Amino acid sequence: MTDVADAVVPLAGGPTLPQERRVVTAIPGPRARALHERRTAAVASGIGSALPIEVVAAGGGVIVDSDGNSLIDLGSGIAVVNVGNAAPAVAQAVAAQAASFTHTCFMITPYSGYVQVCEQLNRLTPGTHAKKSALFNSGAEAVENAVKIARHATGRTAIVVMEHAYHGRTNLTMALTAKSMPYKAGFGPFAGDIYRVPMAYPYRWPGGPDASGLEAAAEVISDIHTTIGADRVAAILVEPIQGEGGFIVPGKGYLPALSEFCTENGIMFVADEIQTGFGRTGQWFACEDEHIVPDLITTAKGIAGGLPLAAVTGRAEVMDSVHVGGLGGTYGGNPVACAAALATIDMLEHGGLIADAQRLGAALRTRLDAMKARDRGIGDVRGRGLMQAIELVEPGTDRPDPDRVRAVLAACHAQGVVTLSAGTYGNVIRFLPPLVISEKLLHEGLDVVAEALAVTR
Numbered sequence: 159m160t161d162v163a164d165a166v167v168p169l170a171g172g173p174t175l176p177q178e179r180r181v182v183t184a185i186p187g188p189r190a191r192a193l194h195e196r197r198t199a200a201v202a203s204g205i206g207s208a209l210p211i212e213v214v215a216a217g218g219g220v221i222v223d224s225d226g227n228s229l230i231d232l233g234s235g236i237a238v239v240n241v242g243n244a245a246p247a248v249a250q251a252v253a254a255q256a257a258s259f260t261h262t263c264f265m266i267t268p269y270s271g272y273v274q275v276c277e278q279l280n281r282l283t284p285g286t287h288a289k290k291s292a293l294f295n296s297g298a299e300a301v302e303n304a305v306k307i308a309r310h311a312t313g314r315t316a317i318v319v320m321e322h323a324y325h326g327r328t329n330l331t332m333a334l335t336a337k338s339m340p341y342k343a344g345f346g347p348f349a350g351d352i353y354r355v356p357m358a359y360p361y362r363w364p365g366g367p368d369a370s371g372l373e374a375a376a377e378v379i380s381d382i383h384t385t386i387g388a389d390r391v392a393a394i395l396v397e398p399i400q401g402e403g404g405f406i407v408p409g410k411g412y413l414p415a416l417s418e419f420c421t422e423n424g425i426m427f428v429a430d431e432i433q434t435g436f437g438r439t440g441q442w443f444a445c446e447d448e449h450i451v452p453d454l455i456t457t458a459k460g461i462a463g464g465l466p467l468a469a470v471t472g473r474a475e476v477m478d479s480v481h482v483g484g485l486g487g488t489y490g491g492n493p494v495a496c497a498a499a500l501a502t503i504d505m506l507e508h509g510g511l512i513a514d515a516q517r518l519g520a521a522l523r524t525r526l527d528a529m530k531a532r533d534r535g536i537g538d539v540r541g542r543g544l545m546q547a548i549e550l551v552e553p554g555t556d557r558p559d560p561d562r563v564r565a566v567l568a569a570c571h572a573q574g575v576v577t578l579s580a581g582t583y584g585n586v587i588r589f590l591p592p593l594v595i596s597e598k599l600l601h602e603g604l605d606v607v608a609e610a611l612a613v614t615r
């Protein structure tokens with residue numbers, strides 16, 4: 159078999175890559191198609207790929223492929239490379255750590271990077287109370303551990319989750335996730351004592367967007383009292399802005415009402431900030447927007463500039479309720495991932511990136527609002543900062559239009575713009591550019607999106 163990838167001279171990634179969209183072949187091009195053939199033979203088909211190019215370098219706002227195309231990145235590998243791909247500070251920290259030691263297992267022989275990441279999370283997450291953290295490998299693992307901790311701390315077992323929720327793909331987190339296809343179909347039986355309650359979905363709330371927050375919260379509270387029993391509930395688990403479920407921003411008042419209900423009833427309020435965290439929404443964490451102070455908070459994705467790391471951070475007495483040895487994992491808080499996280503946090507705190515997310519987010523909103531004004535197939539524009547989306551519907555109705563989303567994404571991909579879909583009905587296009595993208599490149603990417611919307615109208 160010929161290995162076409164051998165012929166490719168790998169480019170250095172990072173922000174010094176030419177920040178341009180460059181389409182020199184069909185996308186995917188010949189090298190990408192050759193890789194895809196090998197991939198089809200070697201990789202389980204349950205693992206999909208939205209845009210099957212062959213990446214050779216990435217940085218700033220672009221991804222470069224082996225066919226010489228340079229694509230504008232409006233996805234950040236699903237809200238992961240907030241600080242940019244191959245950010246030099248992250249790459250250097252990773253290289254230095256990898257050269258000194260790559261793993262010892264923190265549960266056997268500890269090291270300072272793990273402790274420093276926990277100190278930073280305890281400092282940066284909402285609330286001035288005493289906090290502690292524990293580190294894991296993936297978002298799903300963090301969510302599972304938050305559930306373990308909430309159950310242990312309260313001595314209760316019921317977990318309340320939302321319509322449209324996404325919390326991962328492991329057995330417990332599949333049960334917490336709402337959408338069947340593709341996440342759950344055929345993979346049961348699922349974990350028990352999990353209850354799904356109404357989400358304040360402003361665009362689709364029968365009483366209208368303004369009423370959605372308080373009305374939905376009242377329904378949740380009523381459901382808990384009538385069908386679960388508040389004294390059985392260990393945790394209410396909620397994404398402050400839903401991710402895979404379609405970037406649903408809960409109506410005002412929903413999160414505060416649930417947080418207050420939790421406090422009154424000895425229930426842990428758990429904020430899943432895995433997609434919303436680390437500056438993505440123009441704040442460190444999305445629950446700051448309504449001044450929510452969660453009892454427990456899960457983080458992952460944007461935490462470490464692309465390396466796998468996740469965390470649970472919470473009230474010290476809650477975190478410490480678990481017996482010694484009750485939490486952990488071989489790789490959790492790997493030293494290389496911790497070094498990357500410390501560099502990432504430093505960039506977010508001192509590089510002006512969160513202000514950039516606000517500034518670029520305002521530009522993004524202006525563009526999306528303008529697209530909606532001339533397109534009756536755009537039902538809703540929503541999100542905050544660099545986590546925003548449009549929901550596509552059949553014109554004049556609120557019936558989801560997933561076919562048009564597929565057509566728009568295909569047109570964007572062919573023109574060298576990486577865009578992602580989302581939503582329970584598959585009818586949402588989400589925008590998650592790196593926080594370091596240039597405003598010029600963001601606009602060029604959105605020009606392509608606008609053109610794709612125009613040709614599919």
Ligand SMILES: *Cc1c(COP(=O)(O)O)cnc(C)c1O
Nearest residue numbers: 296297298324325326401432433
């Ligand atoms: C991605 C995501 C997860 C799961 O994270 P993995 O690292 O893929 O396991 C959980 N919750 C939310 C809100 C997410 O966006």
